[in-house]
Amino acid sequence: MPSPVQGFRFSAVSAGIRKDGRVDLALAVADRPVIAAGRVTRNLVKAAPIVLASERLKQGLVRGVLVNSGCANACTGEPGLEAARRATSAVSRVLGADDTEIIPASTGVIGALLPAEKIEARVSELVLKLSPTSIDDFALAICTTDRWPKVAYATIETPKGKASLLGIAKGAGMIHPNLGPPQATMLCFLFTDAIIERPELEGTLMEGVDHTFNTCSVDGDTSTNDLVLALASGASGVVAHAEELLPAIENVCGTLARSMVRDGEGAEHAVDIVVRGLPTNDDARRIAQTIATSMLVKTALFGKDANWGRLLAAAGRAGVVFDPNASGVSIAGVEIARGGLAVGSEAEAEAQRRMADETYTIELVLGDGPGRALCVTSDLGHRYIDVNAGYRS
Amino acid sequence: MPSPVQGFRFSAVSAGIRKDGRVDLALAVADRPVIAAGRVTRNLVKAAPIVLASERLKQGLVRGVLVNSGCANACTGEPGLEAARRATSAVSRVLGADDTEIIPASTGVIGALLPAEKIEARVSELVLKLSPTSIDDFALAICTTDRWPKVAYATIETPKGKASLLGIAKGAGMIHPNLGPPQATMLCFLFTDAIIERPELEGTLMEGVDHTFNTCSVDGDTSTNDLVLALASGASGVVAHAEELLPAIENVCGTLARSMVRDGEGAEHAVDIVVRGLPTNDDARRIAQTIATSMLVKTALFGKDANWGRLLAAAGRAGVVFDPNASGVSIAGVEIARGGLAVGSEAEAEAQRRMADETYTIELVLGDGPGRALCVTSDLGHRYIDVNAGYRS
Numbered sequence: 001m002p003s004p005v006q007g008f009r010f011s012a013v014s015a016g017i018r019k020d021g022r023v024d025l026a027l028a029v030a031d032r033p034v035i036a037a038g039r040v041t042r043n044l045v046k047a048a049p050i051v052l053a054s055e056r057l058k059q060g061l062v063r064g065v066l067v068n069s070g071c072a073n074a075c076t077g078e079p080g081l082e083a084a085r086r087a088t089s090a091v092s093r094v095l096g097a098d099d100t101e102i103i104p105a106s107t108g109v110i111g112a113l114l115p116a117e118k119i120e121a122r123v124s125e126l127v128l129k130l131s132p133t134s135i136d137d138f139a140l141a142i143c144t145t146d147r148w149p150k151v152a153y154a155t156i157e158t159p160k161g162k163a164s165l166l167g168i169a170k171g172a173g174m175i176h177p178n179l180g181p182p183q184a185t186m187l188c189f190l191f192t193d194a195i196i197e198r199p200e201l202e203g204t205l206m207e208g209v210d211h212t213f214n215t216c217s218v219d220g221d222t223s224t225n226d227l228v229l230a231l232a233s234g235a236s237g238v239v240a241h242a243e244e245l246l247p248a249i250e251n252v253c254g255t256l257a258r259s260m261v262r263d264g265e266g267a268e269h270a271v272d273i274v275v276r277g278l279p280t281n282d283d284a285r286r287i288a289q290t291i292a293t294s295m296l297v298k299t300a301l302f303g304k305d306a307n308w309g310r311l312l313a314a315a316g317r318a319g320v321v322f323d324p325n326a327s328g329v330s331i332a333g334v335e336i337a338r339g340g341l342a343v344g345s346e347a348e349a350e351a352q353r354r355m356a357d358e359t360y361t362i363e364l365v366l367g368d369g370p371g372r373a374l375c376v377t378s379d380l381g382h383r384y385i386d387v388n389a390g391y392r393s
Numbered sequence: 394m395p396s397p398v399q400g401f402r403f404s405a406v407s408a409g410i411r412k413d414g415r416v417d418l419a420l421a422v423a424d425r426p427v428i429a430a431g432r433v434t435r436n437l438v439k440a441a442p443i444v445l446a447s448e449r450l451k452q453g454l455v456r457g458v459l460v461n462s463g464c465a466n467a468c469t470g471e472p473g474l475e476a477a478r479r480a481t482s483a484v485s486r487v488l489g490a491d492d493t494e495i496i497p498a499s500t501g502v503i504g505a506l507l508p509a510e511k512i513e514a515r516v517s518e519l520v521l522k523l524s525p526t527s528i529d530d531f532a533l534a535i536c537t538t539d540r541w542p543k544v545a546y547a548t549i550e551t552p553k554g555k556a557s558l559l560g561i562a563k564g565a566g567m568i569h570p571n572l573g574p575p576q577a578t579m580l581c582f583l584f585t586d587a588i589i590e591r592p593e594l595e596g597t598l599m600e601g602v603d604h605t606f607n608t609c610s611v612d613g614d615t616s617t618n619d620l621v622l623a624l625a626s627g628a629s630g631v632v633a634h635a636e637e638l639l640p641a642i643e644n645v646c647g648t649l650a651r652s653m654v655r656d657g658e659g660a661e662h663a664v665d666i667v668v669r670g671l672p673t674n675d676d677a678r679r680i681a682q683t684i685a686t687s688m689l690v691k692t693a694l695f696g697k698d699a700n701w702g703r704l705l706a707a708a709g710r711a712g713v714v715f716d717p718n719a720s721g722v723s724i725a726g727v728e729i730a731r732g733g734l735a736v737g738s739e740a741e742a743e744a745q746r747r748m749a750d751e752t753y754t755i756e757l758v759l760g761d762g763p764g765r766a767l768c769v770t771s772d773l774g775h776r777y778i779d780v781n782a783g784y785r786s
Contacts, residue, residue, distance in 0.1 A: 045709030045717045075702055077718055077734050110702025111735050224706050295688065295773070296781060303782030309468050309503020313617045316438030324438045325470055341470050342504050380688070381782065385775050388689060389696030 003132030004153050005166040006193040007031050007233025011129035012141035015122045017108070017115060018070035025119060026141035027091065027126045028189060029064035033101055034233045036062035037202040039209055041226035047074030048081045048114070049104035050225060052088070056100045057229075060198050063101035065189060065229060066091050066119075067142050069170075073106040073114035074224040086116040090123040105187055105227050107144050107170065135168065142170045142187055145387055147263050152255040154248040156194050156240050163194030163236040165245075167252035171260035186213060186223070186260055190230040190252065194240035204242045205230045208249035212257040215285075216376040217292045228253075261376045262359070266383025269301055272361040275315075276372035283320045284373035287366070290318035291375070298380035306351040308337045315364060322366040332360035396525030397546050398559040399586040400424050400626025404522035405534035408515045410501070410508060411463035418512060419534035420484065420519045421582060422457035426494055427626045429455035430595040432602055434619035440467030441474045441507070442497035443618060445481070449493045450622075453591050456494035458582060458622060459484050459512075460535050462563075466499040466507035467617040479509040483516040498580055498620050500537050500563065528561065535563045535580055538780055540656050545648040547641040549587050549633050556587035556629040558638075560645035564653035579606060579616070579653055583623040583645065587633035597635045598623050601642035605650040608678075609769040610685045621646075654769045655752070659776025662694055665754040668708075669765035676713045677766035680759070683711035684768070691773035699744040701730045708757060715759040725753035 008030055015025040038057045040050045056062070066088055073080045088102035095102075106114060139149035150170060156163040169188040190205070209228055230249075262270035275288040291297055294314040300307040308329040316324065329337040332354035336347045354360060401423055408418040431450045433443045449455070459481055466473045481495040488495075499507060532542035543563060549556040562581040583598070602621055623642075655663035668681040684690055687707040693700040701722040709717065722730040725747035729740045747753060 043706060043709040044714065045705050072702070075705055075717065075730070075733055075735075077732070110700075110706060111730070224702075224709060295777075299778055299781035302778065305782070307503075309465070309617075312438050312468055313436060313503060316436040316617060318437075321437065324468065337468070337504070339470070340468055341472075342468075380778065382775055382778050384688075385692055385695065385773065385778065388692035389698070389774065 005164040005191050007034070007235030008191045008231070009130035009132050010134040010138040011126050011131065012134065012137035013122050013126050013129065015068070015118045017068050017118055023137065023141040024068055024070045025122060025126060026067045026138040027064060027130065028138060028191065029095065029130055030062070030231055030233050031235070033061040033063050033097070034231050035196060035198050035201055036060065036229065036231050037198065037205045038103070038227060038229040039205065041223055043224050045075065045224045047072050047106060047225045048076055048084045049073055049106045050227060051081060052084050053103050053105065053227060056103055059100065061101065062103055062231060063095060063097040064091065065103045065105060067105040067187065068114070068119065069107050069142055069144050071106060071108040071112050071114050072110045072225050074110045076111070076113045079113055083114040083116040087114065087119040090120045091127070094123055094127045103229060105229070107142065107187055107225055110224060135166065139168045142168070144170065145265050146171050150256050150259045152252045154251040156192065156244055156248045158238055158240050158244045161238040163192060163238040163240055165248040165252055166191045167256050169256040169260060171263050186226055188213065188228045188253065188256060190228070190249065192230070192232050193234065193236035194232060194238055194245065195234040196232045196240050196245060200242045200245065201230055201232055204245045204249055208246060208253050211250055212253035215374055216257045216261045217289065258376060261378050264378035265387040266381055267378035268358070268381060269379045270359045271301055271377055271379070273375045273377055274361055274363040274372070275366065276363070277365045277367035277369055278320065278322060278371035279369040280371040281373055282371070284371040285375070286320050287315045287318040287364070288373040288375035290314050292377035295380060298377065301355070301379035302381035304352055304355040306331050306336055306348045306355060311362065311364060312337070315366065326367060328365040330363045331355065332357065398557040398584045400427070400628030401584045401624070402523035402525050403527040403531040404519050404524065405527065405530035406515050406519050406522065408461070408511045410461050410511055416530065416534040417461055417463045418515060418519060419460045419531045420457060420523065421531060421584065422488065422523055423455070423624055423626050424628070426454040426456050426490070427624050428589060428591050428594055429453065429622065429624050430591065430598045431496070431620060431622040432598065434616055436617050438468065438617045440465050440499060440618040441469055441477045442466055442499045443620060444474060445477050446496045446498065446620060449496055452493065454494065455496055455624060456488060456490040457484065458496045458498060460498040460580065461507070461512065462535055462537050463501040464499060464505050464507050465501045465503045465618050467503040469504070469506045472506055476507040476509040480507065480512040483513045484520070487516055487520045496622060498618070498622070500535065500580055500618055503617060528559065532561045535561070537563065538658050539564050543649050543652045545645045547644040549585065549637055549641045551631055551633050551637045554631040556585060556631040556633055558641040558645055559584045560649050562649040562653060564656050579619055581606065581621045581646065581649060583621070583642065585623070585625050586627065586629035587625060587631055587638065588627040589625045589633050589638060593635045593638065594623055594625055597638045597642055601639060601646050604643055605646035608767055609650045609654045610682065651769060654771050657771035658780040659774055660771035661751070661774060662772045663752045664694055664770055664772070666768045666770055667754055667756040667765070668759065669756070670758045670760035670762050671713065671715060671764035672762040673764040674766055675764070677764040678768070679713050680708045680711040680757070681766040681768035683707050685770035688773060691770065694748070694772035695774035697745055697748040699724050699729055699741045699748060704755065704757060705730070708759065719760060721758040723756045724748065725750065
């Protein structure tokens with residue numbers, strides 16, 4: 001496979017950080033220092049790699065990103081920062097880069113210290129294996145409870161030619177991204193070969209993330225380690241602007257976000273919750289998020305129960321004013337409540353049948369205002385319990 | 394058994410509202426119109442009985458309360474209001490009371506209309522069976538997914554003698570009470586034979602509820618039908634004031650709230666989440682509630698996993714500022730994190746052993762401020778899924 005994005009190389013090894021021996025250490029490197037933008041978790045409790053990533057992203061030029069699974073290196077204090085510094089320094093030494101040009105990212109158990117010595121021991125091999133085409137290796141190494149690796153591509157169309165955008169992401173739990181200026185333990189790495197000014201990359205990333213990752217929820221738990229990072233190599237020679245980049249970022253991040261929810265821990269469905277008719281988009285978003293994180297709604301999705309009462313009850317506790325008696329609810333295209341009342345048992349039975357689908361849309365119309373919002377959520381079933389109740393998943 | 398509280402009678406019948414034929418219709422009546430105070434759900438979507446209860450409680454004098462399980466009569470519009478009016482009118486006719494002196498309350502499926510005709514058909518029998526001692530019948534009839542009925546007593550001690558307080562409540566899902574001035578589908582009925590002025594009953598009820606029901610959560614879903622109602626018959630002849638009534642209300646409501654969480658749908662544990670060291674009680678409460686409703690925390694409680702990283706991660710997303718590096722965590726009396734770092738694997742193993750207990754306390758010390766809060770929560774396990782994913786539980 002030829003590299004779909006110029007100016008970057010990828011590799012992955014097993015460094016023994018995970019107990020199961022799977023690949024758990026990934027590196028992506030640009031051929032030279034490149035423009036970078038990132039967003040990190042808004043959780044007050046920030047993992048050591050997030051603290052370092054925030055600092056290092058301020059300088060704007062980045063050479064690469066070193067990512068491990070199996071250990072979040074969160075709640076590890078100064079020893080955690082030191083371990084993350086040692087790990088990235090080992091990479092920058094071999095590459096001949098500045099220490100601060102390597103961005104660290106970690107995902108896994110909270111409270112365990114990153115084993116820097118295991119990483120140091122494998123850095124030479126990691127750099128030796130770098131290749132423009134080892135994208136799937138990288139994607140696999142950053143997975144934790146994910147059932148599949150998450151990779152997406154888009155083309156950036158400009159008047160003067162085309163450039164490429166590659167996105168690599170991981171889920172699958174503690175997914176309720178709330179990404180601030182430089183936020184996920186979703187991790188998402190975007191690589192483009194377009195030539196872009198840093199403020200445009202920053203702004204576009206922020207807007208794209210708000211429209212995609214920040215609208216999805218698996219469990220309502222915002223991680224200590226969330227990170228979205230975008231690197232622009234410029235190696236295509238094609239200059240791109242925000243209006244050209246944004247559709248590509250929304251395309252790639254939208255695909256990855258939906259894949260992440262569909263792969264939410266133990267999930268069988270990814271359901272779009274659409275709320276409209278409110279005075280403002282913010283009002284609609286508060287309701288969509290309250291529904292998307294309601295345990296009673298999520299268990300009903302698992303049970304394929306067209307329980308519209310739970311939907312309206314969740315909407316009613318969101319702290320937003322609307323008229324319940326003017327509310328309509330559709331599930332998978334079937335209108336089951338109108339004017340706040342049940343449409344009938346036939347409609348409900350049909351909706352119920354359609355809830356067997358992997359993906360479908362639930363729409364609440366709560367007035368005639370212009371405000372609308374989308375939130376993508378997963379169902380809550382037995383496998384979520386199994387994944388998360390086991391000792392230290 | 395002699396009646397523990399003078400001036401009230403109770404009864405229950407099976408009216409066929411529930412599909413399983415269990416007792417599902419309960420009545421409590423005072424010998425004459427009595428002082429009443431209530432709080433109803435703050436959910437914007439209010440069930441028909443809640444709308445009527447709010448109106449009727451404004452007049453201050455109440456004769457009784459008619460409660461059904463099996464049907465919430467929520468999202469049923471004007472027909473729902475009419476059905477609730479018909480049901481209570483049937484009772485007031487037989488009792489010779491004013492129509493508005495009977496407070497309706499319902500719990501069960503949302504979106505289904507209350508079958509008023511089934512209730513009308515059983516009202517005569519319901520009134521005939523009224524007895525001062527049929528408290529357990531009443532308690533059983535208002536249960537839905539509850540595994541046990543919930544009844545508690547306290548004595549009100551005054552300088553001039555003693556009066557009694559009886560509380561009857563039900564859980565067990567959609568439990569995240571947020572009870573406003575006249576709010577629960579927890580339902581709680583308090584009966585006292587003390588003589589109390591209405592403003593004192595109102596104020597004491599509000600404070601007592603805030604300290605008990607409003608600090609507990611099973612699933613984070615605030616119901617459309619929550620109601621706490623207090624009736625004071627005065628039949629003991631003993632005058633009570635707020636300072637004498639409050640300890641009794643906190644005792645009874647505290648016992649009922651804890652029983653409700655312990656009986657949370659499918660729950661195996663009731664865990665006290667104590668948060669202290671914040672600048673204000675409100676700050677502490679926001680963090681305690683975020684932890685108490687975190688799916689990752691609740692699955693860890695089910696898994697008996699001393700996963701303090703999930704506790705700190707939930708605290709960190711509560712929107713309250715604290716220093717993670719000065720944070721301490723104890724589980725069931727075992728300190729497992731200090732200064733933001735793990736204490737060690739022995740402490741964790743001991744905490745883990747103690748998490749097998751039905752009830753225990755998790756304490757987070759997040760600074761040296763005076764603010765503290767308690768939130769009682771349940772674990773999230775397979776039985777919660779079973780209870781809620783089944784068709785229209």
